Amino acid sequence: IHDSSFFQNHVTWYTSLIAKRSSLDSIYQKLQSVEGIWGNRGQIRTVEFQQDNIYEENGERKKKEHNARVRWGIAWTFERAVGRVRSCMLRGGLQSFVVSIPVSDDVVDAVNEVSSRLITYFDGVRDLSLKCIDEYRERNTDGTTNGSVKERCITVIEERFSGASTSHHEQDNRNLPHEGHFVMDAFISIKNTHQNSSDNVDVEVCLEMFAHTTYGMMLVNKIRDQMPGEVGRTNR
Structure with missing residues (x-):
């Protein structure tokens, strides 16, 4: 986060892969206080990755239920946010x-x-x-x-x-x-x-x-x- 603040005009999106949900919440809160991002929901994005959640049965690809192997990704930018963003x-x-x-x-x-x-x-x-x-x-x-x-x-x-x-x-x-x-x-x-x-x-x-x-x-x-x-x- 410190490096991204220093090089904010060099990279459009910064990303990080996170193993613990508690760490995701902590990083999200930290980003909310960074100059150029604070308070702006449109400049921070999160996503959940479910690893090894697809298996094949009788030639058909299926999704595992209640898969515990989960990781999270977080991305942030110092660019001006877009008015209508999902x-x-x-x-x-x-x-x-x-x-x-x-x-x-x-x-x-x-x-x-x-x-x-x-x-x-x-x-x-x-x-x-x-x-x-x-x-x-x-x-x-x-x-x-x-x-x-x-x-x-x-x-x-x-x-x-x-x-x-x-x-x-x-x-x-x-x-x-x-x-x-x-x-x-x-x-x-x-x-x-x-x-x-x-x-x-x-x-x-x-x-x-x-x-x-x-x-x-x-x-x-x-x-x-x-x-x-x-x-x-x-x-x-």
């Missing part, structure tokens, strides 16, 4: 919700209505200034295209990372992604229509959230906690 994707808590919209003409109106409600909600989050970007994008990508269908998406980041502000927070570090501590993508799509139920349309909002720091996770939880109720309420 290791920083939040998979717990609220992931999606449905909003029922009465529509008189076209289902596109329902998508536009939910998009407008989301932007209004994000603009009104207390004690937090957010920047909303209304666009069409593919799911779970870092900006590259993989041929998937692009969907209506409201992307949310802290406004101070949008280029409109130069303010800093004590939780910031120099290698945060350009998007900041978190990125939230709210994908909007038609779930189904109710032909015989007052012409209501169910619009699904699917959230993809990437938090690079514990501070970013706190902000994501704050933003999404009230989202279904506020976006879905009918007394407008």
